Amino acid sequence: MKAAVLIEPGKPLEIENLSISKPQAHEVLIRTAACGLCHSDLHFIEGTYPHPLPAVPGHEAAGIVEAVGSEVTTVKVGDAVITCLSAFCGHCEFCVTGRMSLCLGGDTRRKAGSEPRLSRGDGSAVNQMLNLSAYAEQMLVHEHACVRIDPEMPLDRASVIGCAVTTGAGTIFNACNVTPGETVAVIGCGGVGLATINAAKIAGAGRIIAADPIPEKRELARKLGATDVVDALANDAAAQIVELSKGGVDHAIEAVGRPASAQLAVSSLRRGGTATILGMMPLGEKVGLAAMDLLSGKKLQGAIMGGNRFPVDIPRLVDFYLRGQLDLDSIIAERIPLEQINDGFEKMKRGDSARSVIVFDQ
The missing domain is CATH 3.40.50.720 (NAD(P)-binding Rossmann-like Domain)
Known part of the structure; x- marks a missing residue:
């Protein structure tokens, strides 16, 4: 699959062909439909926030479930889903007290020594960023990093719900x-x-x-x-x-x-x-x-990610859009292919537009 890889901070992302593992227990393979460019990714790209490299950024995405691993109960093949970086384990103190966005999500990642979710042709691992790595044609994530949505929802607009809208709306409805x-x-x-x-x-x-x-x-x-x-x-x-x-x-x-x-x-x-x-x-x-x-x-x-409870909040936000209350069309400034991702981040640095969204061929 094609993916945008961050190799060195301060340098443009490079488009590479990567291998993606098969879903293990509680994992979901998603065909990415769209992914928004978020300023949070730019912090990692510019090196102001550290991350193990090489890595595939991207966390504001929507797509279609292609395969599921054993024990997955929340989604099935063919479902439209939105991903969210605040993956939650479901059993830590933060989760059981209703503060899911604070969960560190350790159980949603593969254990050390396991086959990497992403790798190059020579078998070397490529790091997954924020449990997602959505600047790629496919994502392999824990089932607690995505949520099923109404299939009537346009996926390019659905993608921005995954971070910008969940954060902003969650702040209003939950944190404040x-x-x-x-x-x-x-x-x-x-x-x-x-x-x-x-x-x-x-x-x-x-x-x-x-x-x-x-x-x-x-x-x-x-x-x-x-x-x-x-x-x-x-x-x-x-x-x-x-x-x-x-x-x-x-x-x-x-x-x-x-x-x-x-x-x-x-x-x-x-x-x-x-x-x-x-x-x-x-x-x-x-x-x-x-x-x-x-x-x-x-x-x-x-208010990290707006203090969201995304399995509940995201479907409600989708419903707000479908009923004409949430204006996602005005938030999206342009739709671009993966190959123009670096140009999109340059526009972001200039600050002269709202949201650029990468749209993948389906």
Whole structure:
């Protein structure tokens, strides 16, 4: 199968023909239909986050089940599925207390010494990234890394649910538990930020303020439900948000991964408000609250993958799309073949579009 391989940080991905193993117990072989380009992958590609190499990135995907191993009970051959990087074991403390996105997923990977899921022609192993490695024509994953969806769902749009939408919507519905009428500010209008805005609208948020330095993205945010927009790089961006929300927002959600954006989120809060950091900050960076913020009851939290419970959340998000409430069409900026993946990441670096999606021939 063809796959995009990261060989060295800071270098373009290389298209190679790799071998993929047969499904073992609890494993599912998926024919990849589409995979979104996510900024999280770019962190690994650029080397700001370490990972054993060579590896195949990609984690925001949808496809069709081609084969299943023994003991698989959640999907069958022919099912349409969405994959999710927050693979869960189902029996650790995090799983049994309902915090599945925090599961380290050790039991969802093959044991050391086993045949690798991915390999080159000479038999050398290629590392699987985030339990998925979706920039490839096929994926071999644990059954707890995918979920069956309505077969009527278009798979190119389904793919972006696997990360951007699950993260953004999960933050609104799970991590923040936004209630109707509450005010929300979203810092950063990429795929995750736009999905967060759309979900805030679905949740019935009152004022939804989008902050981004790029005018085109601010206008896209309006289309997806923002009531107001602010230039995130303006010197008075926080003051604008506080004024628009009449004293600060109930929830400020950072969807970029930059210290300045996190500070903007914290500075936009009202008394008792919560700042939620979704972006992957540079390793070593810290975000904090001042003493007066703490005395004002303000809170700061992270929300990996939006605190999702993806086997339940993802089918619901698919239903939102099919009923016309979730706007995935506007989030997707372009559809490209695997061979154009490096061009897609260059566009991402420029920040001038929303989501690029790789579409594979079926």
